[in-house]
Amino acid sequence: MADSSEKHVEKKPRHGERWNNLMHTAKELFWKYGFKRVSIEEICEKSGVSKMTFYRHFANKTEIAKAVFDEEVQHGVNAFRNIIHTTKFTTDQKMKMIISLKMNGSYDISKEFLQDFYSNPELGLKEYIEERTRAVWGEMLEDFRKAQRKGVFRKDFKPELFFHLSQKMADLINDKSMLELYESPQALMVELTNMMLYGIVERGEEK
C-alpha cells in the first residue's frame, strides 16, 4: 500500500537488462492481446526472467502496464517536442508531421491494450490514465506556449482554452463507445487534434 509514489524521478532511468526484457515483452504481449489476456508468468517466461525478479521490479501486472504506458507516452511527447521546436519546418508542416506521425495523441497504444487497461474499475487505472493524460497534455501545453512566443500560433490564442479542450479530449478518448467508433485510439486522436490545431494555426505566416 504505502508504496513509493514519488512525483519526480531524480536519477536517469538506469534500469537493468531484466527490466528492459520484461518491459519489451510486456509491451509486445499487451499490444497484441490486451491487458487481461496476458499473465505475469507468460511475460516472465518469454523474457527469460524468473517470477521473483519480476516482483522485485514491479508490484504487480498493473504496475508494469503503467510503466509500459508511461514509457510509450513519454516517447511520444519527446517526439512531439522535437518536431514542434525545430526551425526547419513551417507551422503547417509541423502540424502535418505531428498528426501523420501518430504523435498527436502523443502515444501509439494498441486498441486491445487501452481498452482492457482502462476498463478495470477495481484498480485505479481510469484515474491513472486520466492523471497521466493530464500531465502529458500539461507538458505539451508548455511546448505550445513556447511555440506561441516564437510566433507559431496567434498571440491572442489562450493556452487555457487548449488546456480545457484537452481535458475534454481526455474524456472522449477514455470513452469506450467513442473508441469503438474508430479503428484505433490514434484515429480518434487524429480527428480531434486535427479539428483543434487547424483552427489555431496563424494563417499567412508561412515562415
Place this chain on the structure above:
Amino acid sequence: MADSSEKHVEKKPRHGERWNNLMHTAKELFWKYGFKRVSIEEICEKSGVSKMTFYRHFANKTEIAKAVFDEEVQHGVNAFRNIIHTTKFTTDQKMKMIISLKMNGSYDISKEFLQDFYSNPELGLKEYIEERTRAVWGEMLEDFRKAQRKGVFRKDFKPELFFHLSQKMADLINDKSMLELYESPQALMVELTNMMLYGIVERGEEK
C-alpha cells in the same frame, strides 16, 4: 467419448442463426487471440447468445474450435477444387492462383490459433488436426487424379508420392519450431507446395 463421428454429412448444414453467430465470433476471437486466451462466455457474450445455447450446439470449446477449423479447411478445399477443375486457365495460372490465394495449405488459419489449438496435449487436437489434414489432402489428391486424367499433370506421375509428401507436409506444418520460422502457416505452406507443384507440372502443354 462415444460421440457421433460420422464420416459423411447427409443433410446440408442447415444450422440456425445462433450457430452462425457463435461460429463467426469464435473465428474472429480465435484468429485474433488464439485458442486458450478466449473463453466460452466471451464468445457467447459477443455473439449475443446464452451459454446454455452454446452448450446445446457444442460440447465444449474444443468442439467449436474444431468446427471453425473444419469450416475454414473445407472452404479452402472447395476453392481449390473450383480452380483446379475450371477450363479457363492454364496449368501454370491455376498453380499460381492456388498458391497466391493462400489456398494451398487450403486454409487460412491464424498463427495464434493453430499454435494454441495444436499444442494441447490433453485433448486430442494433435491427432484431430492430423486426421483432418489427411482427409483434406485425400480430397485434394482425388482432385489431382481427375486433373491428371485430363492431362494437366504428367501421366507417369504417381499420386501416391504426392500423398506421402503430403503427410510429410502435415508433419512439418504441425511442427511448432517450423511454424515459428515463418510469418504464418500459409507462408510455410506456400513454400512447401511451391516446391512440390512446380516439379509436377506437365511442361510444354500450355493448354
Place this chain on the structure above:
DNA sequence: TAAAAATGGTACGAATATTGTATAATAAAT
C-alpha cells in the same frame, strides 16, 4: 390457439489458472 422446441438468465460447485510470497540453492558482483 395450444403444444413443443429453443433460448435466456441466474446461480452454483468443480476444475483450472493466476497471483503473490516464502524458501533454499546458484550465479554474479564487489
Place this chain on the structure above:
DNA sequence: ATTTATTATACAATATTCGTACCATTTTTA
C-alpha cells in the same frame, strides 16, 4: 570472502472458467 542478485520450486489464497441445473420466457410448429 561476502554481499547481492537471480533462479527454481513449492505453496496458499484468489480469481477465472467450465459445465450443469433450474425455471421463466420467447419462438416455432402443428
